[in-house]
Each structure stands twice: as C-alpha cells, then as structure tokens.
Amino acid sequence: MRSLDTRIDRILESYSNLGGINLADSHNFPNRASVIAVLTDIENVIFPGIREDFVLDTDTLRFVTGERLHRIVRNLTNEVLKAIKYICTKEQRDGTGCYKYSEQIILALIDEIPELRRLSCTDANAALEGDPAARSTEEVILSYPGVEALMVHRVAHFLHTKGVPIVPRIMSEYVHGRTGIDIHPGATIGEECFIDHGTGVVIGETCVIGRHVKIYQGVTLGALSVKKDYADRKRHPTIEDNVTIYAGATILGGKTVIGEGSIIGGNTWITASVAPKSKIYNCVV
Numbered sequence: 001m002r003s004l005d006t007r008i009d010r011i012l013e014s015y016s017n018l019g020g021i022n023l024a025d026s027h028n029f030p031n032r033a034s035v036i037a038v039l040t041d042i043e044n045v046i047f048p049g050i051r052e053d054f055v056l057d058t059d060t061l062r063f064v065t066g067e068r069l070h071r072i073v074r075n076l077t078n079e080v081l082k083a084i085k086y087i088c089t090k091e092q093r094d095g096t097g098c099y100k101y102s103e104q105i106i107l108a109l110i111d112e113i114p115e116l117r118r119l120s121c122t123d124a125n126a127a128l129e130g131d132p133a134a135r136s137t138e139e140v141i142l143s144y145p146g147v148e149a150l151m152v153h154r155v156a157h158f159l160h161t162k163g164v165p166i167v168p169r170i171m172s173e174y175v176h177g178r179t180g181i182d183i184h185p186g187a188t189i190g191e192e193c194f195i196d197h198g199t200g201v202v203i204g205e206t207c208v209i210g211r212h213v214k215i216y217q218g219v220t221l222g223a224l225s226v227k228k229d230y231a232d233r234k235r236h237p238t239i240e241d242n243v244t245i246y247a248g249a250t251i252l253g254g255k256t257v258i259g260e261g262s263i264i265g266g267n268t269w270i271t272a273s274v275a276p277k278s279k280i281y282n283c284v285v
Contacts, residue, residue, distance in 0.1 A: 029086040030079040035170045038076045041068045042155055043148075046117050050141050069110055076167075077103045080159070083166040105162045112158055119191050120151045126194040130214055145179035146195030153183045160185035189213075190241070197247075204236035206254060213239055216247040216266070224253045224271060240276070 015021050022028045045068050049056040056064060081102040088098065124147050127140045134140050140147055152175040156168035168185035176182045181198045183189075186205035193209065195201055197217040203209070207221045223235035234254035243258050245251070246266040251258060258264065259276030268280050 028082055030082045030167055030170060032170050032174075034075060035079050035167055036174050038072055038079065039152065039155065039171050039174065041072050042113075043151060044068065045072070045113060046120055046151060047141050050138065073103070073106050073110065076109075077106045080105060080164050080167055083164060087165045105159070105164060108162065109155070109158055116151075116154050116158070119154055120147070122191040123147055123150045123193050126192040126212065126214075127196070130194045131196060145181060146198045149175050149179045149181035149183060149195060149198060150189065150193055153185065153187070153189065156185035157187070157189070187236070206234045207236035208238045210239060210241035210243070210260070212242050214244045216245065216249075218248040219245050220250045220252075222250065222252050 022031070044052050044054075045065060048061065048065065054064075077099070081099055084098050084102060121137075124137050124140045124144075127144050127147055128134045128137050131140075134144075152171055156171040159171075160168040172183060172185050179198055181195060181201045183201075183203040184205040184207075187203045187207040187209070189203075189209045190211040190213070192212040194214045195216075196214065200218040201215060202220045202222060204222050209221075221237050221239065223230070225235070237251045237253060237256040237258060239245070239251075239258045240260040240262075242261045243264070244262075245258075245264040248267040249264045249270070250268070251264065251270045253271050255273070256271060257273040258270070259274055259278060261276055262274050262278040262280070264270065264274070265279070265281035268282065270280065274280060
C-alpha cells in the first residue's frame with residue numbers, strides 16, 4: 001500500500017498546484033447536482049404535474065407548491081451565496097451581506113415565476129401553432145426540447161440579469177446536455193419563440209431575439225470574433241420580430257440585424273444586416 005500512498009500524494013499535489021477542487025471548508029463554488037435539483041423544482045412549479053412522476057390534485061396543489069417554493073428559496077439561496085462569495089474571494093472584494101443579497105435575488109425569482117410561466121406558455125403555444133405535427137399544448141410541454149430549453153433559459157437569464165455568477169451557466173449547460181440546444185444565459189429572447197427540433201442550435205451571450213421568432217435545428221447566432229478583448233462588447237446578432245431561420249443557417253456579428261418579418265434559408269452564411277421582410281436563400285451576404 002506504500003506505492004498507493006505515493007500516488008495519493010501526487011494527486012493531492014496536483015490539487016494544490018492546478019486547482020479544480022471544491023472544498024466545504026473554503027469559499028467553495030456551487031454544487032452542480034444541487035443546482036440541477038433546484039432547477040427541477042422550478043420546472044415543476046412552472047408546469048406542475050406535467051414533467052414529473054407525481055400525482056397532483058387540486059386539494060394538494062397549494063401544499064406541494066408551498067413545499068417546493070420553500071425548498072427553492074432555501075437551497076438556491078445557498079448555491080447563489082456560494083457563487084457570490086467565491087467570486088468576492090477571487091476578486092478580493094468584501095463579501096459582507098452576501099446571504100441577505102442572495103436571498104433577495106431568489107425571492108425576486110419567486111416573484112417572477114408567474115411571468116416566467118406566461119412566457120413559457122407563449123413558447124408552447126408558438127410550438128403548437130408552428131408545428132403541424134403537434135397535437136396539443138400538453139404534448140408540446142411534455143416532449144418538445146425547444147420548450148424545455150427556453151423555459152430553463154428564462155430562469156437562467158433572470159439570475160444572469162441580477163448579476164449571479166456560475167449558477168446560470170450550470171443551468172444552461174445542464175439543459176444543453178439534455179436537448180442539444182446551447183443558449184447563453186445572457187441572451188435576450190422575446191415571447192412566442194419556437195425552436196423546432198433544436199439539435200445543434202447555438203445562441204450567443206449578447207444575442208437579442210424579438211417576438212414570434214422560429215429557429216430550426218443547427219442554427220448558429222454567433223460572434224465574428226472570439227477574442228477575449230471583445231468580452232464586454234455586443235458580439236452576437238439581433239433578430240427582430242416574426243423572423244424564421246431555417247436549418248443550418250449561420251448569422252454572425254454584433255452589428256448584424258435581421259429585419260422584422262425576414263426569412264433566412266437553410267445553410268446560409270450571414271455577416272451583415274438584412275432589411276425587413278427579406279428572403280435570403282443559398283447565398284453569402
């Protein structure tokens with residue numbers, strides 16, 4: 001066993017030299033499993049009884065909802081607190097008052113749930129109206145990956161706008177793994193969005209998407225450059241209302257605007273603005 005002790009020592013040395021560990025006795029960062037568990041509770045508050053193996057009735061709905069909200073406040077406050085204190089320690093900032101601030105953010109999230117529900121319902125209705133194969137709103141909520149990705153995004157985006165570090169990215173990458181849809185929490189997405197099929201869709205941090213936009217699989221709304229110097233600039237395109245973007249289209253650049261009512265054909269490559277009501281097919285702009 002002496003040879004194993006030597007190997008343990010080498011691994012522990014790498015912990016000290018390289019980092020990448022999460023210790024409870026230091027200012028540790030959020031726990032991924034805990035964040036995902038809380039996110040599941042939030043999803044079940046937004047669409048109760050649809051995405052879970054749990055029988056609900058009108059007599060128990062208030063009790064179950066209250067229990068979930070208490071759990072969300074308690075557990076998510078702790079994870080947000082870890083994230084904020086971790087960043088404060090890294091940047092050598094004062095972390096006094098972090099718990100109260102974290103709790104205020106989560107209570108604000110609870111206050112936002114009716115609006116998050118409304119937005120998620122508009123996304124589900126857009127999917128029902130936009131897909132001839134869809135038979136009911138319930139089918140869409142239960143089984144369409146785009147609806148789930150947008151629902152999680154709207155939660156992550158709210159936390160992102162409140163300045164919460166790390167936690168929104170855990171949420172977005174979790175649902176990315178489940179659906180194949182990669183939406184940065186910073187992206188702003190209007191109501192009635194429909195991401196059809198969804199696999200391979202990428203929506204960047206500074207992207208702005210208007211109302212009633214339809215996006216098919218393999219679409220990239222990305223940046224022209226990935227230089228770190230551009231981190232605080234608008235790097236991703238703006239998509240105005242009532243735009244349809246077909247499969248495989250790539251639209252790049254922070255100054256690129258796709259005008260209202262435009263149709264972007266499949267496999268197009270766009271790096272400049274497009275006028276409203278344009279139809280772009282198989283060409284480079």
